[in-house]
Amino acid sequence: MKAISMLAGKRVGDLAMSAQDRATYAHSIEALIEQTVRAQLGEIVDGVETRFEQDEQGDAAIFVDVFLTAGAPDNLGRRFVDMQLAVMAALEAFGETRFPYLSTKRPNDDYPEDVLVKPRKRQA
Amino acid sequence: MTDDLFALALDLTERESGRPKQASIRRAISSAYYGLFHALLRMFADQVAGRGARNDDVYASIYRYPEHATLLRKLLEIDDRDVRAIAATLKILQQLRMQADYDPLPFGMGKSEAQELIIHAREAANAVRLLKPKQRLATTAAILSSKRR
Numbered sequence: 001m002k003a004i005s006m007l008a009g010k011r012v013g014d015l016a017m018s019a020q021d022r023a024t025y026a027h028s029i030e031a032l033i034e035q036t037v038r039a040q041l042g043e044i045v046d047g048v049e050t051r052f053e054q055d056e057q058g059d060a061a062i063f064v065d066v067f068l069t070a071g072a073p074d075n076l077g078r079r080f081v082d083m084q085l086a087v088m089a090a091l092e093a094f095g096e097t098r099f100p101y102l103s104t105k106r107p108n109d110d111y112p113e114d115v116l117v118k119p120r121k122r123q124a
Numbered sequence: 125m126t127d128d129l130f131a132l133a134l135d136l137t138e139r140e141s142g143r144p145k146q147a148s149i150r151r152a153i154s155s156a157y158y159g160l161f162h163a164l165l166r167m168f169a170d171q172v173a174g175r176g177a178r179n180d181d182v183y184a185s186i187y188r189y190p191e192h193a194t195l196l197r198k199l200l201e202i203d204d205r206d207v208r209a210i211a212a213t214l215k216i217l218q219q220l221r222m223q224a225d226y227d228p229l230p231f232g233m234g235k236s237e238a239q240e241l242i243i244h245a246r247e248a249a250n251a252v253r254l255l256k257p258k259q260r261l262a263t264t265a266a267i268l269s270s271k272r273r
């Protein structure tokens with residue numbers, strides 16, 4: 001974790017960061033996010049998927065899909081906000097400045113009739 | 125108006141029985157974003173111009189002063205959990221609103237997910253109304269500084 005922590009001061013786009021460093025850093029961010037999400041929501045989390053993309057403002061951002069189990073309540077209410085703030089705080093403490101956009105996905109949700117929903121990635 | 129926008133947004137998600145149309149979900153998310161955005165603008169204009177000035181032209185000018193893009197950056201810098209929660213919800217909605225309104229790629233959001241977001245937006249708008257005077261002042265100052273170059 002120490003080696004990963006040393007990378008935290010560098011931004012992913014930095015030229016000084018090698019491709020291997022970038023991959024290691026990305027994995028550490030993914031792990032940190034998943035750990036934080038599971039600490040907040042516990043057993044109702046089925047999986048967490050993270051993507052590093054630009055947002056609509058053109059800023060580098062982190063998109064996090066939180067897949068919930070069938071037993072999750074229809075509305076997480078305050079727990080969603082607490083989870084969002086916890087992930088923001090964890091990333092900031094890590095030196096990460098990209099905003100995390102969290103969303104929750106439920107099994108058997110009704111998706112628009114003209115949208116093909118991609119299947120989830122298999123968890124390792 | 126903000127409460128009506130949230131009610132409209134929830135109605136849109138129920139417009140079709142079973143699977144919704146993309147257009148319904150897109151318009152619902154856009155309405156939810158503007159519901160929260162207007163709640164914030166109302167608080168800002170009330171703070172600067174006063175509630176008694178709501179029918180004045182100057183009130184409208186102040187209400188329309190903030191810029192969407194820079195507003196959120198300033199709000200997220202405020203070291204206050206309540207304000208950060210409001211700002212984070214608005215930022216998520218802003219991102220989705222732009223996709224909903226402009227992105228031609230399929231808008232892959234389910235009905236339950238949309239409804240939960242709308243409820244979060246409505247709760248955040250209520251949180252704006254419940255901000256304490258000191259929090260309102262900090263938020264107003266952040267909005268005023270958001271146009272500073």
